[in-house]
Amino acid sequence: QVQLVESGGGFAHPGDSLRLSCRARNFEKSSDYYSLGWFRQAPGKGREGVSYMTMRRGGTPTYADSVQGRFTMSKDRAANTVYLEMNDLKSDDTAVYFCAAVPTPLISTSQWAEAFIDFANWGQGTQVTVAS
Numbered sequence: 001q002v003q004l005v006e007s008g009g010g011f012a013h014p015g016d017s018l019r020l021s022c023r024a025r026n027f028e029k030s031s032d033y034y035s036l037g038w039f040r041q042a043p044g045k046g047r048e049g050v051s052y053m054t055m056r057r058g059g060t061p062t063y064a065d066s067v068q069g070r071f072t073m074s075k076d077r078a079a080n081t082v083y084l085e086m087n088d089l090k091s092d093d094t095a096v097y098f099c100a101a102v103p104t105p106l107i108s109t110s111q112w113a114e115a116f117i118d119f120a121n122w123g124q125g126t127q128v129t130v131a132s
Helices: 109-119
Strands: 003-007 010-012 018-025 034-041 047-054 071-076 081-086 095-103 126-130
Touching (some): 018 034, 018 095, 047 095, 047 109, 095 109
Parallel strands (some): 010 126
Antiparallel strands (some): 034 095
């Protein structure tokens, strides 16, 4: 199964920026067959989809409304790595951030988060804390 390792979390003040990385390996098929996503889980809350994108050449990320315009997801296909650039951080962004991988054919565009939650392989998560 796909193995994922996140890095780059930490502490930030409101308005600051952080960059998360997720390296994937052990794809059972070509990496082009998969989409990778970022999720987060705040204390006492469920896992929330943040962004996802296909690992195929091209394509644009899809974002949750809560992060649209502040977060940018990108990829390095050669390194099987995705990134999440988080700008203008807010206290509500405090959460454990997880990377996940799922075969792209399982994703319904309108319900992409559900596909990841039901079928994805997950990383161990990285803590992001935003506070004054």
